[in-house]
Amino acid sequence: MTVSIFENAHFPLGPFVPYEHNPILRPKGDSWESANLYNPAALVVDDEVILLYRAHAEDIISHVGIARSEDGFHFEREDAPILSPEHDYERYGCEDPRVAFIDGTYYLTYTGWDRTVAKLxxxxxxxxxxxxxxxxxxxxxxxxxxxxxxxxxTWSKAGVIVPFQMQGKWWMYFGEGGVYWATSDDLIHWTPGTPDAEPMYAPAPGTFEEDLVEIGTSPVLTENGLLLMLVNGARRNVLGEGHGVDYRCGQIVIDPDKPTELLARMQVPWLKPQTFEETNGLVSNVTFVEGLVKFRGQWLAYYGQSDTTLAVAIHDPAHTWGSSVRAASRHLEHSS
Incomplete structure (x- = not known):
């Protein structure tokens, strides 16, 4: 078995264009995934894209399902979930998976929800x-x-494990609200590196990340050696006091030689709610990214739409930032 963990990239990664036939997965039937389906982890296994997605019925008790695709857009899902609530700390949901593959083992982080406390x-x-x-x-x-x-x-969500060691340790970046780091010797037991009052990445007033930031996808390695992660940021009360949220997607990079410091953050979102599915749903006005792969030459970012459906955005490396300017420059050079 071969698994693609990361591919070279540039910061900022993109531009991304939402797939014209989104959503690519919707709730179906009267089963455990009949009401809402969203927020997937993604990886490439044996030349297929695998999604581990969150779904639930009207009871809003989340399970994790699995789907596979030969092209990254059309998925076949299995009937039964692969992860379901069993214990008190997760009795109302196994939510929002992220996954890393290391030395033959898949490490899945998810949120256990008991309708009082969220636990990573x-x-x-x-x-x-x-x-x-x-x-x-x-x-x-x-x-x-x-x-x-x-x-x-206690409140914690959203953990992504770096698939290689840094400074002799395994590293995880985690958090909803603020983002933190933790280290491990065995990939099972994790120790936060700072107190909860000292996040390495915090909300930024006056931006699309004004009220909270949350880790999105597992890291990829850029061509100049930085760790790049797609992230989620939110503003609350966007329609007035107590009304509505607005979740958009950003990017951050970290220098592996200084893994406890945020090197740069994207100042504008690369994805925001625009379509009907993204502005109407269980929680409206949400684009929430959790899965990123490079597959057959394209970057595919998988995201939830208003906690109700699942979509993908595409970055073709042939279409870079400033393509129109470069095209105009080449035209001028040719004309001269």
Whole structure:
């Protein structure tokens, strides 16, 4: 079995263009995925794109399903979920998976939800179907502690594991509200590097990341050796006090030689709610990215639309930032 973990990239990665036939996956039937389907992890296995996606029925108890595609756009999904609630800390949902493949093992982070506390959890597998759960990772850690909306206790989501060691350790970047780092010797037991009041990446007033930031996709390595991650940022009360949210997608980079510092963040979103599905749903006005792969020469970013459907945006490396300017320059050179 071969698995593509990361490919060379540039920062900022893009531009991305939403696929014209989105959504690529919708809820179906009267089963566990009948009401909402969104927020997928993505990886390439044996020349197929694999999505591990979150879905639920009207009860809003989330499970993780699996789907595969030979082209990255048309997916066949399996009938049964691969991960479901079993324990008290996740009794109302196994949510928002991210995945890394290291030395023959898949490391899946997900949110365990009991409708009171969100806990970042870890599960491992060698075949993507039989999973060993290792429980919550960060008790008594509040990733909203440094924001205007502290939760006052345990709250953590969104963990991405770097698929190679840095400074002799395994590293994870995690958090909703603010983003933090943690290290491990065995990929199972993780220790946060700073107190919850000291995120390495925090919301930025006056921007699309005004109220919270959240890690999105697993990191890829840029051609000049930086770690690039797609992230999510949000503003609340966009329609007035207490009404609505607006989730958009950004990017950050980190220098592996200084893995505890944010080197750069994208100042404008590369993706924002625009279509009907992205402005209407269980939670409206949301584009939420969690999966990124390079497949057959194109970058494919998989995202949830308003917590209801699943979509993909495409970056063709032949179409770079400033393409129109370069085309005009080449025309002038040719004319002269």
């Amino acid at each position: 959890c870890l599960a491992t597998s060698t075949d993507l179907r039989t999973w060993t759960k290792h429980g919550p990772l960060f008790d008594n850690f509040d990733t909203f502690a440094a924001t205007d909306d502290p939760r006052g206790g």
